[in-house]
Amino acid sequence: MENRILIIGDEFFGDMGEAANHAAEILLCREANRPMQFSINAPAVQSIDQLITRASADIIGKKAGRIVVGLGLRELKHVKGDGQKVALSYQTLAEELVLKTQSKLNFITLPVDLFPESVSQLNFINETIRGLEQKYPDRVKVFDFAVHSDKFKEKQAERGKFARSIYTEEGKPTAICTMLLALFLQECILKEIKDIKE
Numbered sequence: 001m002e003n004r005i006l007i008i009g010d011e012f013f014g015d016m017g018e019a020a021n022h023a024a025e026i027l028l029c030r031e032a033n034r035p036m037q038f039s040i041n042a043p044a045v046q047s048i049d050q051l052i053t054r055a056s057a058d059i060i061g062k063k064a065g066r067i068v069v070g071l072g073l074r075e076l077k078h079v080k081g082d083g084q085k086v087a088l089s090y091q092t093l094a095e096e097l098v099l100k101t102q103s104k105l106n107f108i109t110l111p112v113d114l115f116p117e118s119v120s121q122l123n124f125i126n127e128t129i130r131g132l133e134q135k136y137p138d139r140v141k142v143f144d145f146a147v148h149s150d151k152f153k154e155k156q157a158e159r160g161k162f163a164r165s166i167y168t169e170e171g172k173p174t175a176i177c178t179m180l181l182a183l184f185l186q187e188c189i190l191k192e193i194k195d196i197k198e
Contacts, residue, residue, distance in 0.1 A: 083121025
């Protein structure tokens with residue numbers, strides 16, 4: 001269904017999937033007359049590998065016109081910083097979605113501050129995610145939140161003592177982070193929808 005948007009993410013979206021829910025609400029507020037339905041699986045209880053196994057029921061069966069994916073953080077924290085293993089799973093999921101759906105696919109990069117003890121591994125995952133757009137240019141558009149959050153952090157640094165952090169010292173997203181991600185997501189999704197329609 002062209003107007004159905006499926007959002008899948010782990011705790012990157014907040015403990016209760018706040019970023020995904022806020023993004024959907026903002027989109028509906030901004031475009032009240034545009035036909036849109038949302039299906040949100042955030043925070044997803046499944047691992048990336050489980051999502052691959054259950055893709056026919058949990059993803060393909062939703063018949064979404066657009067699938068937005070923000071995964072990898074949970075896996076990276078559980079596999080002791082093995083970014084290559086996580087990236088391989090991510091790539092397999094992307095290939096499965098390209099082959100078995102007609103959906104437009106959006107993958108979200110992860111800010112390195114989410115897992116500061118494993119920056120190089122997060123960078124590896126992000127480069128893999130960015131590579132999906134090059135590999136499948138007609139189907140995949142990457143939403144580069146890693147770059148967006150870095151720009152936000154630079155602007156905040158200019159405020160000096162008034163700066164707000166978007167992550168805790170443990171790398172958990174703060175409330176301002178989930179709102180920043182929600183605003184970023186709705187802007188990216190809306191641009192994609194308008195580019196297709198108009």
